Amino acid sequence: MDDDADFPTDADADQFRIETRSIHAGQEPDEETGALMTPIHANSTYEQDAPGEHRGYEYSRTGNPTRSDLEANLASLENAEYGRAFASGMASINTVLNLLDSGDHVVTGNDVYGGTHRIFTQVYENYDIEFTFVDMTDLDAIDAAFQENTELLWLETPTNPLMSIVDIAGAADIAHDHDALCAIDNTFATPYLQQPLDLGADIVSHSLTKYLGGHSDVVGGALLTNDEELDERFGFYQNAVGATPGPFESFLVLRGTKTLPVRMDRHCENARAIAEWLDDHPAVDRVYFPGLESHPGHEIASEQMADFGGMLSFELDASLEEASEVVSNTEVFTLAESLGGVESLIEQPAPMTHATIPREERIDAGLTDGLVRVSVGIEHVDDLINDLEQAIDGALE
């Protein structure tokens, strides 16, 4: 590598693959000490050389060197020109919504993350912003939902917990035909598996809390874009609203992204093996995993994703109580919400992540009482399968 290169935030970065960029992008050894790792700049304010003359940083809500390295690293991973980090995934979603004005309309999915649904309907509807929730796997339904005042198409793919796959390029084209922005929450796939800006999206949003952090020890968010004007507005909201991550959080995510490719390879490999095993299990009615050919989104996922991810759900032929017993029986899988860490997690959407949805509505949406969701970790796959086997057999025998 050329020592003088501003690696890899300059144009030459294109020559490096994501496995290399995840480790190096945005980070240079410290000039003074040679320290390899970006320091945790625990610092709120910065000396100015003259009034109004600073060296790039004046106050840490506005900008912090540890955060800057993280932002450059994340931008590189998403093939984006610009990146902005936030205090949580919700803070980054909120920042995209800050772009809207009263009277605007948003088209979005009927199975977006519950917190996203909550901020749409319980915060932004109060400011006279209107939302239409549609089945995002149906491009005609997306198109039909647009109105004169639609400014934003917001989508997730794969979705939670049924792992529905949305055709990103098709959806982005529709948004642009209507002069609207297309924003994608890429938390489930990660930039290692899916790069929505390359497929036509305008904005990528992340909960860094999940795979990018990767170790269940940090909460964070990010927005990536190739549009300078949008990036400037995101920077304005970082400073004006103040939902930015501290240097320690930024450091933890930077450490996490270094191993993103190797972790994701193992997540994907384990998830595929578990999905196939569950698919053959007599107590399992259905497996939701885009890597299975039987999954309705398999073909699109094969085209737009490098692999199928570490998340899957399965429907047990069981009552709510029996399924609760299964998820309580596991020893390696931890009963917990969230996802994307190195450890495997198991949860039952009906009484946990999706408990706020009325039962009938929930079942109509395919979220049955016996549905179980797992975030497949990077433990040995045999231990994971054995654990699921004893948990299912113990509860349903």
Ligand SMILES: Cc1ncc(COP(=O)(O)O)c(C=O)c1O
């Ligand atoms: C897809 C998705 N987007 C956004 C969020 C919100 O992120 P955070 O918890 O970091 O605020 C979550 C959290 O579970 C999520 O699953």
